[in-house]
Every structure is written in structure tokens, then in C-alpha cells.
Amino acid sequence: MNSRLKESVRNALDLVHLELGARLREEKVTALMILLAAGLTLVLSFFIEGRFMSYKEAADVSDALMEMTLSFLALIMFFLVPPLSAEAIAGERRSGSLDMVRVSLITPTGYVVKKTLSILMVCVFLIILCLPAMSVGFFLVGFQGLELWRVPIILLFFAGNFSAIGLGVSSLSKSPVYAIIMSYILILIIWGVTPLLFHLLLIGSGKSDVATFLIESAYFPLKIIFTWPRHYFSDWHLWAAQLAYLSMTSAVFFFIAIMGLRRADRVGHGLVSFCCTTA
Amino acid sequence: MEMIKTQGLTRKFKEFQALSGIDVLIEEGDVYGFIGPNGAGKTTTIRVLATLLEPSSGAAFIDGINVVEEPYEIKKRVGFMPDSFGVYEGMRLREYLDFFGAAYKIPLKKRRAIIDDVLTLTDLAGKADLFVSAFSRGMKQRCCLAKTLIHDPKVLLLDEPASGLDPRARAEFKELIKTLQEMGKTILISSHILSELGDMCNKIGIISDGKMLAQGEYREILHQIRKARDLRLEVIEGADLAEKALEEDPAIEDFTRSGDEFHIQTNMGAIEISGLLTRLVESGVKVLFLEEIKGSLEDVFMHVTNGDYGN
Numbered sequence: 115m116n117s118r119l120k121e122s123v124r125n126a127l128d129l130v131h132l133e134l135g136a137r138l139r140e141e142k143v144t145a146l147m148i149l150l151a152a153g154l155t156l157v158l159s160f161f162i163e164g165r166f167m168s169y170k171e172a173a174d175v176s177d178a179l180m181e182m183t184l185s186f187l188a189l190i191m192f193f194l195v196p197p198l199s200a201e202a203i204a205g206e207r208r209s210g211s212l213d214m215v216r217v218s219l220i221t222p223t224g225y226v227v228k229k230t231l232s233i234l235m236v237c238v239f240l241i242i243l244c245l246p247a248m249s250v251g252f253f254l255v256g257f258q259g260l261e262l263w264r265v266p267i268i269l270l271f272f273a274g275n276f277s278a279i280g281l282g283v284s285s286l287s288k289s290p291v292y293a294i295i296m297s298y299i300l301i302l303i304i305w306g307v308t309p310l311l312f313h314l315l316l317i318g319s320g321k322s323d324v325a326t327f328l329i330e331s332a333y334f335p336l337k338i339i340f341t342w343p344r345h346y347f348s349d350w351h352l353w354a355a356q357l358a359y360l361s362m363t364s365a366v367f368f369f370i371a372i373m374g375l376r377r378a379d380r381v382g383h384g385l386v387s388f389c390c391t392t393a
Numbered sequence: 394m395e396m397i398k399t400q401g402l403t404r405k406f407k408e409f410q411a412l413s414g415i416d417v418l419i420e421e422g423d424v425y426g427f428i429g430p431n432g433a434g435k436t437t438t439i440r441v442l443a444t445l446l447e448p449s450s451g452a453a454f455i456d457g458i459n460v461v462e463e464p465y466e467i468k469k470r471v472g473f474m475p476d477s478f479g480v481y482e483g484m485r486l487r488e489y490l491d492f493f494g495a496a497y498k499i500p501l502k503k504r505r506a507i508i509d510d511v512l513t514l515t516d517l518a519g520k521a522d523l524f525v526s527a528f529s530r531g532m533k534q535r536c537c538l539a540k541t542l543i544h545d546p547k548v549l550l551l552d553e554p555a556s557g558l559d560p561r562a563r564a565e566f567k568e569l570i571k572t573l574q575e576m577g578k579t580i581l582i583s584s585h586i587l588s589e590l591g592d593m594c595n596k597i598g599i600i601s602d603g604k605m606l607a608q609g610e611y612r613e614i615l616h617q618i619r620k621a622r623d624l625r626l627e628v629i630e631g632a633d634l635a636e637k638a639l640e641e642d643p644a645i646e647d648f649t650r651s652g653d654e655f656h657i658q659t660n661m662g663a664i665e666i667s668g669l670l671t672r673l674v675e676s677g678v679k680v681l682f683l684e685e686i687k688g689s690l691e692d693v694f695m696h697v698t699n700g701d702y703g704n
Contacts, residue, residue, distance in 0.1 A: 121498075121500050121501075122498065124501055125495045125498050125499075125500075125501070126495075128491065128492075128495040128501065129492065129495045129496065132484065132488050132491060132492045132495070133481075133492070135483065135484070135488065136481045136482065136483035136484045136488070137483065138483070139482070139483030140482060140483055206479065208479075209477075209478070209479020209480075210475050210476075210477040210478040210479045211478060211479035211480065211481065213440075213443075213445055213473070213475045213478070214473070214475065214478060214493070214537075214540065215496065216444075216445055217443050217444060217445065217468055217471065217473045218468065218493060218496035218497055219465065219468055219469070219496060219497050219498050220496050
């Protein structure tokens with residue numbers, strides 16, 4: 115029994131490993147990796163040039179460096195993960211390889227987990243790429259009042275959320291293009307609703323600066339990506355609440371993805387097409 | 394032993410009735426040609442058998458197992474090659490087969506040896522380290538077949554496997570099917586290109602508009618359709634004498650003449666045909682050849698779809 119379990123785990127890991135290998139060879143992934151590396155080099159060169167030395171406090175320098183690195187990383191993830199996940203099932207359906215996977219012994223749940231893990235592994239790879247840039251700031255000036263370990267965790271949850279939304283929509287769509295458009299629309303809706311929700315939770319708590327930030331975010335969700343939201347990492351309540359919200363929405367979309375795969379023979383792109391047009 | 398069996402299989406897509414009570418019976422080791430025009434219901438039937446589609450009614454069994462009730466067991470026994478298939482862009486051939494080996498839960502220790510065997514069988518051994526996306530159409534077909542064989546299935550469901558192949562690749566594919574038949578696989582091949590199937594299959598099923606029009610041994614169906622034997626006679630000298638001899642022979646049902654060539658319809662057996670040849674030669678006709686015109690799958694298909702079969 116034990117050896118059978120080991121063999122199953124080994125097989126599952128092999129699937130993720132092979133899929134990840136294939137993904138890393140995709141041109142768009144390579145292009146974004148190069149872009150990320152170029153961005154990080156730019157950040158580091160600014161730092162080395164002493165551009166941040168005009169800041170008065172060491173914490174400001176570390177913040178500025180962190181903001182640039184993470185905003186860039188989040189931006190790359192924003193443009194990488196939804197297309198990767200939205201294309202994952204719809205693309206395979208269109209090319210015909212989905213049928214070959216469906217007749218194999220992989221279950222719909224296993225398939226969704228495999229896809230998610232391979233996408234998340236790409237994100238882990240991206241985060242690892244950013245570590246040198248983050249470490250420079252950390253070792254030279256430190257991050258005051260900031261729990262650094264929370265950063266990669268929330269980034270992975272964001273990536274997981276993107277993946278779940280992408281896979282959920284993808285499992286219901288025949289067209290990868292529709293799936294990508296719909297994923298972005300849903301991400302904007304969900305990320306717009308999240309800050310509003312937190313605003314409602316935080317009213318009366320005395321944290322007016324956080325509430326203001328979140329209200330702004332509600333009207334402009336992309337600000338989360340473009341602005342370094344220190345609050346997420348310094349206030350653990352906010353951090354945990356954000357993780358919970360992301361987990362909840364991700365679970366819903368993972369469930370949709372699994373159900374979509376189970377009923378893969380009934381899928382058409384009519385609904386998704388209608389939603390895109392309406393939106 | 395019955396390997397594939399369907400009973401009154403129906404499938405409806407909204408208002409469109411794709412299958413109307415299809416009964417298929419395929420014995421172990423058969424190579425079954427599933428023929429019919431585009432949109433006849435071939436792919437739908439195959440997709441039901443491959444567990445990709447649930448039938449609206451009726452039942453389908455593979456190796457005695459119900460396709461709808463135990464899809465997991467069916468997947469272990471069936472290798473499915475769809476008519477259009479994609480390959481993973483960033484994968485090398487060995488990785489591609491490794492991926493599907495893992496998907497079929499083949500233990501890692503055995504997988505490498507199985508992949509080598511399958512590559513040798515499909516004549517792709519030298520291509521293991523190439524990217525599958527760079528393959529030609531023919532190589533992709535063989536690659537897909539290799540993937541289909543990776544878990545050593547008893548039954549192969551091949552949907553239009555040779556479409557889009559050049560003549561050489563098609564001939565190689567036929568050889569591969571023969572090898573698989575010798576290995577004891579039960580094979581269902583669908584195609585609307587009849588010349589592909591003629592010399593590959595021992596049984597055929599003809600489907601049109603979701604209905605099975607004829608099914609059984611290829612030769613048997615051919616014999617039933619062609620109630621009389623067709624002969625072709627060509628003479629060098631004595632065409633008039635030959636015409637007279639044919640007119641006088643009571644066993645000749647009908648014949649037509651075109652110069653020195655005759656097209657004869659008769660119920661004669663092989664010995665009687667030999668006697669006819671002797672009589673023609675003895676009456677002074679110089680015969681160039683007398684041969685039986687073999688029926689092709691096209692003939693069978695045209696007869697059956699015209700409604701001649703069974704009337």
C-alpha cells in the first residue's frame with residue numbers, strides 16, 4: 115500500500131515536472147523572464163548609482179527598493195499567470211490534446227492540481243529571480259517593521275488566485291482568447307471587490323489610512339499591482355484576511371475548473387463569449 | 394470473445410440526432426473498418442467508446458465492461474487516437490511519452506523500457522530527443538500512436554488515423570496496423586477514405602446519418618452485395634466467336650462488349666469459369682486474359698449507402 119502511494123506521488127510529481135519543463139520552454143514565458151531580469155537589473159543599477167541615497171531614512175530606501183522589485187514582479191505575474199492558466203485547458207481543448215489527457219487515468223482534480231502546480235512553480239521561479247534584488251535592500255538597510263516572509267506567501271496566493279480564475283474560465287471555454295479576456299475581467303472584479311470588503315471591515319477600526327488606501331484600490335484595482343501595499347505585510351490581520359479571501363475565491367474557481375472538466379463534452383464558448391461582449 | 398459491443402446506442406446533441414440505435418459487435422483480434430461519410434456518427438460512436446461522451450441511451454461495452462458505469466477500467470483497456478490532436482509545444486518526444494506514461498500510472502522503473510519499445514515499434518527510436526512540435530504530419534501521427542500504445546491497451550480506437558498523410562506515410566501506417574493486429578490488438582479504425590481501409594480490415598461497419606447500414610465480414614458483405622461474379626475477358630482474335638459462345642452459354646447472366654473486351658456477369662464457380670475459358674479457346678478465340686473483377690470497399694460503400702444492401 116505504501117509503495118503504491120509512493121508510486122502515485124512519484125507519477126504526479128513527474129507530471130508536474132514534465133509540464134513545468136514544457137512551460138519554461140514556451141516563448142512567452144521566456145520573454146517575460148527576460149523582461150523581469152532586465153527590470154531587476156534596472157532596479158539594482160538605480161540602487162548602485164545611489165539614486166535612493168536622497169532618502170532620509172534607511173527604511174525609506176528599503177521600501178523604495180522593495181516597491182520597485184515587487185511591483186515589477188507583480189506586474190509580470192499579472193501579465194503571465196492569467197494567460198497561462200486561461201490557455202491551459204481551452205488551449206488543450208482547441209488543439210485536441212485535452213481528449214488524450216481525458217482518456218488517461220488522470221482525474222479532473224488531478225489535472226487541475228497539476229496545471230496549478232506547474233504555473234505556481236513558474237511563479238516560484240520568478241520570485242527566486244527577484245531574491246537577489248530584495249536581499250540587497252534587506253542586508254544593507256533591513257526592513258523595519260516588516261515581516262519579510264509574508265511577501266512571497268501572499269504573492270503565491272495572488273498567483274494561485276489568478277491560476278484558479280484562469281483555469282475555471284478555461285474549463286468552460288472553447289476559445290483561449292475568450293478565456294483570457296474573461297479571466298482578466300473576473301480578476302478586476304474580484305480585486306475590486308476585495309478592497310471594498312476590507313474597507314467595510316475596517317470602518318470604525320481607526321485605521322483610516324488603510325481604509326483610504328483600500329477605497330482607492332476599489333476604484334482602481336490595478337493599483338495593488340502598481341503600488342507597494344506595505345499594509346498587507348505590516349498588518350497581519352489585513353494580511354491574513356486577504357489570504358482568506360483569496361483562498362475562498364480560488365476554491366470556488368478550482369471547483370468550477372474541476373466541474374468544467376468533468377462535463378468537458380458539454381462545453382461551448384457561447385456563455386463566455388456573451389459575458390465578454392456584455393462586459 | 395466479444396471485445397467491443399454496443400446495443401442501441403443513441404446520442405442527441407440538442408435537436409440533432411447523431412446516433413440512432415447503433416449496434417456494433419467486434420471480436421477480439423478484429424480490425425474493424427468503421428466507414429461512413431462526414432457527419433455520419435463515426436467520431437461520436439468512438440468518443441462514447443473512449444468514455445469522452447455519454448450516450449443518450451443504449452449501452453456500450455469493452456471487454457465486457459460497461460463504458461458508462463466503469464470508465465476508469467475502460468481507460469486502462471483502451472488506447473484512443475483522436476482525429477485531430479495537439480502536441481505539447483515545449484516537449485521532446487521522450488518527455489511526451491514519459492508524460493503520458495505517468496498519466497497512465499506506469500511505474501517509473503518500467504516506463505523507460507516501455508517507451509523504448511513503443512518508439513521502436515513506431516519507428517521513432519532515432520527521434521526521441523526531438524521536439525514533437527517540429528515533427529511532420531506523418532511523424533506526429535506515429536507519435537500519437539506511440540502515445541496510444543504506451544499503456545499496452547487491448548483495444549485501439551483510431552479516428553481517421555491516416556488522414557492528411559502522404560502515400561508513403563500511409564503505406565507505413567498500414568504496415569504498423571498489421572503489426573498491431575499480429576500482436577493481438579483489437580482495432581477499430583474510422584475513415585471516410587475507403588482506399589485506406591480496404592486491405593487493412595477483416596470486418597467493416599457502414600454508418601450513415603447515425604444508423605448502421607451494414608456490418609460484418611468484409612468478404613461476406615461484398616458477396617451479398619455482388620449477387621453475380623464480374624468477369625473481364627479480353628481477346629486478341631475471334632471477338633465475334635467469343636460473343637456467340639457467351640450468348641449460347643446458359644450460365645452467363647449478362648455481358649457487354651466493347652471492341653475486343655467483354656464485361657461478363659455470371660453465377661459460375663471457379664471450375665465452371667475454367668471450363669468457359671477452355672470452350673472459348675477450343676472455339677478458336679485467342680484469349681489475352683480472363684479475370685475476375687474484385688470488388689472494392691468503394692463498391693460496397695456505394696451499394697450500401699444507395700440502399701441496395703438488404704433489399
